[in-house]
Amino acid sequence: MLVAAEASGDALGAGLAKALRARLGDEVTFVGVGGVKMAEQGVQSPFDIAQLSILGIWEGLKAYPTVRARLDDTVALAAREKPDVAVLIDSWGFTIRLAKALRKLDPELALVKYVAPQVWAHSEQRAGKLAKAVDLLLSIQPMDKAYFDAVGLKNVFVGNSALAKRFDAADPARLRAAIGVSAEAPILLVLPGSRPSEIERVLPAFEGAVKRLKADRPELTIVVPAAYTVAEAVKARVAGWPFRAHVIEDEGLKDDAFVAADVALACSGTVTTELALAGAPMVVGYKTGAITYAIMRRLMKPKWVTLFNIAAGEAVAPELLQHACEGEGLAREIGRLLDDPNLRRTQAAEQSAALDKMGRGMPDPSEAAADALLGFLKTRGISQA
Secondary structure, X not given: OEEEOOHHHHHHHHHHHHHHHXXXXXXXXXXXXXXXXXXXXXXXXXXXXXXXXXXXXXXXXXXXXHHHHHHHHHHHHHHHHOOOEEEEEOOHHHHHHHHHHHHHHOXXXXXXXXXXXXXXXXXXXXXXXXHHHOOXXXXXXXXXXXXXXXXXXXEEEOOOHHHHOOOOOOOHHHHHHHHXXXXXXXXXXXXXXXXXXXXXXXXXXXXXXHHHHHHHOOOOEEEEEOOOOOHHHHHHHHOOOOOOEEEEXXXXXXXXXXXXXXXXXXXXXXXXXXXXXXXXXXXXXXXXXXXXXXXXHHHOOOOOOOHHHXXXXXXXXXXXXXXXXXXXXXXXXXXXXXXXXXXXXXXXHHHHXXXXXXXXXXXXXXXXXXXXXXXXXXHOOOXXX
């Protein structure tokens, strides 16, 4: 059983399912919860995971009845299918509740958490909570180990799948041909997030920045790669912009766009690592609810939220968060990059160096996760091909 509650987890689950299928063939059957990528690997979700893509205290309270219902649906799926192992991917709030419910349903069920809560950044007590809830942790950050060793939870560092993404096949010319712009036209990528709350809070600020930039630079081409979880909401919002913006949903064209971009304006998240891999200098923005932000700022240990900034120990990419995430400030930072090719090259190189500190170059994390999972199952006496 594989369970992912949002787009980034769906990608992880799909990679793990593919790696397991390569090892086990017809000996493995998948059930669970996920999105379109996991569905391509044979995981048929009983509901749309967009219902679970929630961030923020107030948003969580409003969505609680829906989340509770989907949790019950997932437990019912496990009760019906009786999996040998359940792998719960990222999404701390949903998966920790699910782990407890599955343990109550079947105390012998092997429970695995894939992606640790960021206890090195905040909420160290979550390490102890997770140790009581699951049997194995597959972690994607090297800084996780000491925290989970301390509470006695078996953990294996498998690497960050975002760092394994390759752009060798990406073709900037293909993207430019698809949207009908010349080879010389400057391109700004706008990536407003994958959660409905991010489209509601972050995209208006990004829109304000883009309006200012287009007013000063009419030749600027705006490309908006949209996550499938929020594609309709993004298209509806962008349709009202007073200038042309190209919304991209095709995954191949998204890769082309990442490589073609002169600069990116990105919502904080996994996408910032992918942009850095593609060589795109960026400005990072984020907004959440006022109460959520106030609590998170008190709990957060690092000065930054972008992983490669944390790895570098400095703000390689500018971060404009909460009140600072507004049109004028974002436009100013993006404008600096658009106007200075040397600054773009320097930032892209510094982003790349930070990726090396994060562990770029390790074996494929999906393969490592599959090996770790199968090794763990062997110790539990669960047969495999």
